[in-house]
Amino acid sequence: MSDTKVIDACNTFCPGPLMELITYMKQAEVGDTLELLSTDQGSASDVPEWVEKVGHEMIGSEKVGEVWHIKVRKAK
Template sequence: MSEVKVVDARNTFCPGPLMELISNMKMASVGDTIELLSTDEGSGADVPEWVNKVGHEIISNEKIEGVWHIKVRKAK
């Protein structure tokens, strides 16, 4: 079981949380899980849209005390 890598993109605007996630997904191996932390209001919807379009997998997506915690598994 791979460990979950946390990408802390809280309070960042450029290039922003989703771009940080994409860059980290490129470095990951198939089956790896990345947890993105984001304070960008749009992340809750934008990240799943990208993940679904590219064909990865959302493990969980929740907002805890103003921070989105989105776990994504690399599927291909």
């Protein structure tokens, strides 16, 4: 099993969850999975939009309590 890097971006407003994901995506290797934790409602739509546009792979997105867990695999 490959490790999933968890990025805790809960309760942050600047630079915000998507910026955090982009930061860690740059540091990751192709094939790595990142799990973004976010309390920002916008993340549920913002993150998939970016992932699709840039060409990475959405693995899943679910809300547990108040926290969105969004999993993305680096594809390029």
